Amino acid sequence: MPEALLDSIQNLYIMKIKNKKMKLKIYVMVFLLAVISCAKAQESSSSKDRTKTVLLINAHLTYKGLSEGTLNKSFYEEAKKFFISAGYHILETKISDGYDVDKEVEKHMLADIIVLQTPVNWESTPWIYKKYVDDVFTSAMFSKKFLNGDGRSAQDPSRQYGTGGNMQGKKFMLCATWNAPEESFNDPSQLVFKGKSADDALFNVAVNYTFVGYEVLAGYHCYDIFHNKHIKEDLKKYPAHLRKVLTL
Incomplete structure (x- = not known):
């Protein structure tokens, strides 16, 4: 007392x-x-004592002879090992193996944090991830589990678009592997990204989670994967990034 x-x-x-x-x-x-x-x-x-839950999503799509998924699997497993050591309950989805929409909605409801592992194919995620989002988020929209409308209100014009989410208190983070070199980002003189960060370039991925109430954390990026001699070092640094953004 x-x-x-x-x-x-x-x-x-x-x-x-x-x-x-x-x-x-x-x-x-x-x-x-x-x-x-x-x-x-x-x-x-x-x-404080409740065991937290993480949902790990692997969005890799195999292209024989070009993208076999080994690197993304390595980052995925590194994250899994980190969360196990931190005492989290682990939920997993490998999109290419197929999924049940209702179960994926429930996984999102249970998880405190979503970590998306994805390669960057033609400056975005593989198409199977977009389909996954369309399936899961649309189902959760109709059931009103993820959100109640887009947030706008005729009774309160001050309510902003994107404030109708129900998932406040949850977090989202992505880890991406790029062919693009690191120097092509954060530099206005660069032709493709024109000063954008890697997170900015994948804004369309994270914004879906922002829209339903998640806090979007700084992503982790592995660049220039076909020429990068420091991939092992990037893997070793990944847990430190997770620890930092999650303040563990």
């Missing part, structure tokens, strides 16, 4: 309240405050 409540109870003995009804009311009020305070403390403790 908080010290302030104990002080209040002690003060009742010091105060010379002759009116018995008044004294009884004060006792009841202090008792109720104590019950509420203890309940909140237990709720907070339970929330």
